[in-house]
Amino acid sequence: MKAQRKMAGNLASLGFALALVAGLFTLPGCSRGLGSSSSTGGGGGTGGGTGNSLAIAVNAGPANNDVNTPLASVTICIPGTSNCQTITDVLVDTGSNGLRVLETQVTIPLTNATDTNGNPLGECAMFADGSFLWGSVSTVDITLAGEKASAVPIQIIRTTGSVGFPLVPNTCSGNGTDDGNVSALGANGILGVGLFKQDCGVNCVSTPPANMYYDAGAACTQASCALIAVPLVNQVQNPVSLFAKDNNGVLVSLPSVGATGAVSVSGSLIFGIGTQSNNALGTAKVYTTDGLGHFTATFTPPGGVATGYPQSFIDSGSNTFAFLDAATSGLTDCSTLVPPGPAGFYCPASSTNFTVTNTGNNGVNAPVMFSIFSAQSLFTANPTFTAFSNLGSPFAGAFDYGLPFFYGRSVFVGIEGQTTPGGTGPFFAY
């Protein structure tokens, strides 16, 4: 980050600036129903947990092909009613904020939230690999274990060809593939329990960034769909910060996984930090982050110089340790094997140890040690295993500590602006 900031400064004022403000148009009012079936659920199921502890399972998932995918059950209700349903197999993601569920899993009759033009609010959740989730926003009550958040905007993910809502705009779909189905998503939804209260934050309040919130009225077509600014309270919300209690963060607790992996593991998503006997920080160190949720990871290659990666983060929604490239890490990229191994992973010939120092914005620092072994060997040796503590991936821009980091650790996620015994969020602690 420092290097780029310096570069930006060098680019200062001499350049000629041409500013064109992205066009926003006002559309006539239009409201559309969601079009899902309207069966009535049992009402108030707690979906796999009690009190402030929600069960997490790492298994093959609903697509039956996933690894290191932490899943939990979420109960959603028509606001203010007992008309509820429980959605199983929702990905627990500390790297995003807010709940997203596949339309195909929703059986209760939800209505679309409207934007400031009175039109249905559309949202594109786009990921780094170019994949996307397109859909509407609806307001629901959410129950997670024994905790409840009322009137929470969530994303309802539309599947390709879904009726009753504008089709995905080309500006949302152009980067890659539609993850809006169980097979591609590997889950029935995403439960974003990250560092922030909204999925976008202040950057969406005045001037909307490209490819996120859309004015999804009748004029929204695939070829042209206007972006729209969205007030903070109307953005998709992290439900945890809306709980009446245990609302300052979460603790992800997963058991250790050995070097060969495990068929499955069970753990907990515990709400609150230092609010109950089961979520005390204890000896965990608090690493505060910058406003984007980043801390610095510093790595020194053998015989090389220490390099800091100031945009590093901890993300249960990534399923590997993603770091460095093959040349710097000394790890073979599986894609370069002959014949190629599983794309997107490292495939070293033998288990390789790494020590990386994480430093918070608060200066707190300590080394992290982990090992990486061949994804191809691990997958081949035990084809039914779904939990691996030593999967790695190349990514040179930052250290993205995915689910393997969580095994055998208690990882706390402190929400921005919320007070905890370890200080005010945003922070990670472990």
Added chain:
Amino acid sequence: MRKILSILLGLAFGTTPLWASLGQSEASVHEDQQHMAGQLKSATFNNYTVHEITAAGGMVVREYVSPTGMVFGVVWEGTTMPDLPQLLGPYFPQFRDAVAATHRHRGPVYVQAGQLVVESGGHMRAFRGRAYITNLIPGNLTKDVVR
């Protein structure tokens, strides 16, 4: 030590490009700027020029141009993902096909396909990535300049 240049752009950008930028001529930077409706700042360093486009909503794209006028690298940072077909131009299909070949992997991507390298990572609110063409990087520079 560093010579700062100001690049003045006319309003006559002409027709919509088929594609722009990576591996293309310096003129494609202006097409990207137009596409992003952004502000452009440019600076020339030893053996390369950087054009930085800042768009409404916080997207920043930097394009790295060699002395022969070819875009050899691009960097993006933003709340959301940039328009990758626009930025990667003729190289986008290679990126798309390489990503489509990954299974069971969820997270940031690193794609190496021929001379193309794409690194795309981050999370909602803070995406960041870069792409470069190995054999277009000027001889006295390394990929580390694309940052």
